[in-house]
Amino acid sequence: MHIVVLLKAVPVVGNERLDAAHRTQRGSGLESNGNDEYVLEAALKLVEAHGGEITLLSVGPAAASEALRKALAMGATRAVHVADDAIAGSCALATMHILAAALGRLEYDLVFAGADSSDGQGGVVAAAVAAKLGLPYLSYASKIEPTADGSSVRVHRLSAHGYDVLEAPTPALVMGTQVLGEPRYPSLRGIMQARSKEMTTLTLADLGIDPATVGVAGASTKVLSAEQPPARGGATVIREAPESAVAQIVDFLAARRLI
């Protein structure tokens, strides 16, 4: 079984900064998007159980390679990094085109993607890639089971009432959730092996994409302004022994008739 995991390198959560054009700064200090690590973990477990390979696919700046290296250390087989200065500022649609073009050069039975990214939070790219490539799209997966012969995949899709069981022929694209299970820490052996794993860097020219159709110039949407959320009122932080802290919190809630 060959699984491609779409992995976005994002600023460390809580350290996001916007540049003058209201775009997220992604020049350095990037890590793997948390939701993508959950689907990578699911892919690692499947490959451990059934055999196969995992290819990471990322579209992002040069600094994304560090996040890819860590994901390789977790156990992925190889990484493909689409990096090109012209990509900066791309909209979701352009990102989808780039990912779809890169996937066209890869072999896979399944493509995994996280629910959304911690910086952009659009949550549409995976579905758009599936639509573009004509792949079945199985979303909000809490469990992913390929059938024995690998010809189809069955997932549990979270729903308001529990879960639905979906099945689709492979190749298919699965968007997973955190219910799949906590991502592992990379082992030190994994970190040391990661340096010798294959990391391919592709440019837009390699993918046959016209730079004018992506990046800021080719963006279908434009960010006009970005505002910080209004500051919230001062929080009361209680740092005391449990008995005393509990008493104070109960008094606080009782005074506001919340309990």
Next chain:
Amino acid sequence: MSSLTDEQRALRDAVRELADDRIAPRAAQIDGDAEFPWDVVELLAQHDVLALPFPEAYGGLGGDLLPVCLAIEQISRVCATSGLILAVQELGSLPILVAGTHEQKTRWLPELASGKALAAFALTEAGAGSDASAIRTRADRAGQGDEADWRISGSKRFISHGNIAKYVAVFAQTDADSEAIRQHRHLTCFIVEQGSQGFATARLEHKMGIRGSPTAELTFDDVHIPDADRVGDVGEGWSIAMRTFNKSRPGIAAQAVGIAQGALEVAGRYAAERVQFGKPVGELQMVSAMLADMATQVEAARQLLYAACLEIDSGSRQAARWSAMCKLFAGDVAMAVTTDAVQVLGGYGYITEYPVERMMRDAKITQLYEGTQQIQRLIVARDVLAQGG
């Protein structure tokens, strides 16, 4: 001083994440209960941390000193007892690494690298601490010839992990002649396996710090040891012990730097939050000056440690001096910085609600074991006199 490689940074960060997430929440309990954290051994084994001191050919990750020290530092930053697990694994294995045959390495090292077995190092005796020439534990040939087996009798004290290690490197006197002692040819190193007939733990010590790490008194009552378990030549024991210390003392320096860094972080956060006289205490000049000095000392100790690791790994002829200097400086820094951290926290620093009192108790051992600070100064001073600087 060159900076760390990308791979060394990745290793360090991975161990830090593991330590923060999985070991830090256990640290207060490990100290309070004074129970050895087998769960931490399992965690470190599972993530290959215990494989760091060993060559790849024997199931390890290479065996360079700097990665080992980066890991010990990061673990000790949150729990000195847990950091010592890796340091003692290295210490107990080093006699095999520096003097073992290929057959011995193949027999013992994979088990140690995987963390399935722990190692310990037994040199010190009740009457032989800094003065290793006073060792009285004896090993005698049990038969005739150069390949006859051995019988060991005597006792060892202050042996970290001595009761839980599967393999204990024991240094016993094989030549009582005063000339042999003067020339340091009186000791021989043996690997004694836990459970051997006549080998027992007499008691465990009650300690000020590193309370989760068991420190054992071991007794040897006519313990039978095959000659195949002798490490190095007969009479080479002293030399093996000294070569071991050249590589193991940086591990203790790393533990000291880690403890000091942990205390600095707690003091820094506290000083930024604790308000007295209408502002955070960190903005009071007397406190801020302490924080600045603490941070500077920790960084100086760290850089000396990293430099020592690179020098020793590159085969420096002054390995003994480098290892003594980094342990000396880092141990003193750990004691000073943790003491100051308690001072920054005031009364809160003296109680178990904050970890700095534990860190201060843990720091003290780094000035004592693997050679007291006085012995480190002796080593450095002798080299200064011999080299003329």
